[in-house]
Amino acid sequence: MSTAAVTPTATVHPPRRRGSADRNDASSTAFNRLAATCVTLFALIWLIPFAWAFITSLRANDDIAANPTAFWSGGFSFAAYTSAWESSPLGSWYVNSFIISTLAVIFTVLICSMVAFALVHLDFRGKAAVFAVILAGLMLPTEALILPQFMEFRALGLLGTYWAIVLPGVALPVAVFVFHSFIKGIPVALVEAARIDGASWWRIYSQIVMPLCRPAISAVAILTFITSWNAFLWPLLVLTQTKSQTIPVGLSSLVGGAAIQYAETMASAVLGILPLLAVFLLLQRQIAQGVANTGIK
Amino acid sequence: MTTGAVALPARKVDETSRSATPEDRGPRGHTKVGWLFAAPFLTLYVLFLIGPVLIGAVISLFNTTTVTPGLGTWVGLSNYADVLSSGDFWASMWHSVLFTLLTTPLLLLLPLLFAILASRMARGQWFYRLAFFAPFVVPSAAVCLIFAFMYTPETGLISNVFGWVGLTPPDFFGSTSGAWFAVTLLTLWWTFGFNFILYTAAIQEISEEVYEAAAIDGAGPWQQIRSITIPLLRPTMSLVLILQVLASLKVFDQIYILLAGGPNYSTRPVIQYIFDTGFTSYRGGYAAAATLVYFVILVTVSVLWLLIRRRTAGPQSA
Structure with a gap:
């Protein structure tokens, strides 16, 4: 069935096509042409750091030192990638980041959608209080709480584990509100019909509501994955063993390290960028929509 | 251990709600199942969002160190006085x-x-x-x-x-x-x-349509941006x-x-x-x-x- 019918937030807008009512006079055309030039130039400038990192990673170190701003000076090689891969445990960092981000996505989607479902479809005593508490949570600056959080996890004996990274982030108030507004858009008749058929609430949640929530699930999942993959401060504190670190924490130890190993450092940076950039290129539209719909930062 | 803690309420939800019939949909009829659905979220919320605030508030009143476990000794508000000065x-x-x-x-x-x-x-x-x-x-x-x-x-x-x-x-x-x-x-x-x-x-x-109306009234691109787009944004x-x-x-x-x-x-x-x-x-x-x-x-x-x-x-x- 069409999910678009029950989609209150995620709407796809075609790029606006102007000109039908615009008076196609000279000033308008000139303005649009100027605008196009400006934006395109700016966008190209924005791509330079990526291009620069990539090109540098393919050059030889002595050549970079001799002609720092030359794009091409004979021969590219992937040698820096081999040595970057061998000199730091990038493989373990990838695995750690992947496991942590995946667990974060699963738990965030599950528990946030469950409470949102309860808030929409179940009349329970204390519901208003639960709603207010979650709303207040939107304003809690959790990043500020690293120190007491650290003490808590040490007391629980969870330091250095994946759980220490995953658990603090999964009760995400923003995600609850994304699911809440989405589930509210699903026709109540569907739920009522299932109730009359004798379906349990768990069944209604997991087999009727959740399948219809796919756009909300993908928005929350993608943004949770990115946030979790890029998290720096908390993993830096909790994961102290080099091998147990995530990509951002591991890479940060390379900043200001061997200053002459330009190519190798840039190769590490490129390897650190690649996974999420690949995800981004595949899901560009969904990611942009997710950001627009939630305003998570 | 946490997987269990999260999966458990879900299973319980299934059992309790299966026994419920559609007729008992009173205003208070879903209290139990409602809380079961909210439980995993609320547990983690209290543990890891509210918890650190409270723990921080308590620790701030002691001369706790981060090397040894335990609270240390009570120092009252002197940590706050030190921070603020x-x-x-x-x-x-x-x-x-x-x-x-x-x-x-x-x-x-x-x-x-x-x-x-x-x-x-x-x-x-x-x-x-x-x-x-x-x-x-x-x-x-x-x-x-x-x-x-x-x-x-x-x-x-x-x-x-x-x-x-x-x-x-x-x-x-x-x-x-x-x-x-x-x-x-x-x-x-x-x-x-x-x-x-x-x-x-x-x-x-x-x-x-807003833009179209403005264009018909003779507004150029710059006027459209200034008097429509920016105010609406x-x-x-x-x-x-x-x-x-x-x-x-x-x-x-x-x-x-x-x-x-x-x-x-x-x-x-x-x-x-x-x-x-x-x-x-x-x-x-x-x-x-x-x-x-x-x-x-x-x-x-x-x-x-x-x-x-x-x-x-x-x-x-x-």
């Missing part, structure tokens, strides 16, 4: 505020300008989204690796660009003003796309502003990775101050007091914004 704490607070003042105007207005210009293009939207938003998915450490290389004296691209236009590049790592320049430029590149996307989405919500600008201020006050990654708060602590943000006192000097109680002072400041900013917005924009949300 500490020059280092207020200096780091000022650095976070200064970072906010440096980056917020740029990140509020530049993405707005380019979102407006890009939205006038009939084609190529994907390209602008790609170019501007891609940096946002890059981990802070990778951004810092690339920019640290571009800021390198002699070999770095940005250092060379200064030379090409006849300027002496500032000392990006050795001078305070150079360091702020370096962090501001990096942050602009990194987070520009987020606000660009928010503005673009808001621009697409504006009805085509005001709620989005206010949203971007608060998100930007709150995120900037929490700055840590870039300054810590690129500069380690240097040169000589002259850019150290408040989170790094808490980090340093708590985990390098091991003064847990003191750092907890600093955390709570900072926490209260952040919450005050968001509550003030909510109140202002309610007064100016009425009940409608941004």
Whole structure:
């Protein structure tokens, strides 16, 4: 069935096509042409750091030192990638980041959608209080709480584990509100019909509501994955063993390290960028929509 | 252990609700099942959002250290007195505020300008989204690796660009003003796309007819932007502003990775101050007091914004 019918937030807008009512006079055309030039130039400038990192990673170190701003000076090689891969445990960092981000996505989607479902479809005593508490949570600056959080996890004996990274982030108030507004858009008749058929609430949640929530699930999942993959401060504190670190924490130890190993450092940076950039290129539209719909930062 | 804790309520939900018949849908009929659905979230919420606030409040009253377990001895409010009279704490607070003042105007207005210009293009939207938003998915450490290389004296691209236009590049790592320049430029590149996307989405919500009517009345592109687009984007600008201020006050990654708060602590943000006192000097109680002072400041900013917005924009949300 069409999910678009029950989609209150995620709407796809075609790029606006102007000109039908615009008076196609000279000033308008000139303005649009100027605008196009400006934006395109700016966008190209924005791509330079990526291009620069990539090109540098393919050059030889002595050549970079001799002609720092030359794009091409004979021969590219992937040698820096081999040595970057061998000199730091990038493989373990990838695995750690992947496991942590995946667990974060699963738990965030599950528990946030469950409470949102309860808030929409179940009349329970204390519901208003639960709603207010979650709303207040939107304003809690959790990043500020690293120190007491650290003490808590040490007391629980969870330091250095994946759980220490995953658990603090999964009760995400923003995600609850994304699911809440989405589930509210699903026709109540569907739920009522299932109730009359004798379906349990768990069944209604997991087999009727959740399948219809796919756009909300993908928005929350993608943004949770990115946030979790890029998290720096908390993993830096909790994961102290080099091998147990995530990509951002591991890479940060390379900043200001061997200053002459330009190519190798840039190769590490490129390897650190690649996974999420690949995800981004595949899901560009969904990611942009997710950001627009939630305003998570 | 946690998997069990999360899966258990779900199974219980199944059992209890199966026995319930459709007839018992009274207003109070779903209390049990409602709480079971909310339980996993609320448990983690209380443990890891409310919990740290309370733990921080308790620790801040003791001379707890972060090396040995246990609370240490009761010191009352003296940690707070120390924090509030500490020059280092207020200096780091000022650095976070200064970072906010440096980056917020740029990140509020530049993405707005380019979102407006890009939205006038009939084609190529994907390209602008790609170019501007891609940096946002890059981990802070990778951004810092690339920019640290571009800021390198002699070999770095940005250092060379200064030379090409006849300027002496500032000392990006050795001078305070150079360091702020370096962090501001990096942050602009990194987070520009987020606000660009928010503005673009808001621009697409504006009805085509408004523009058509204006065009018929003879309004040129610049007048359309000034008298239609920008006024209608005001709620989005206010949203971007608060998100930007709150995120900037929490700055840590870039300054810590690129500069380690240097040169000589002259850019150290408040989170790094808490980090340093708590985990390098091991003064847990003191750092907890600093955390709570900072926490209260952040919450005050968001509550003030909510109140202002309610007064100016009425009940409608941004």
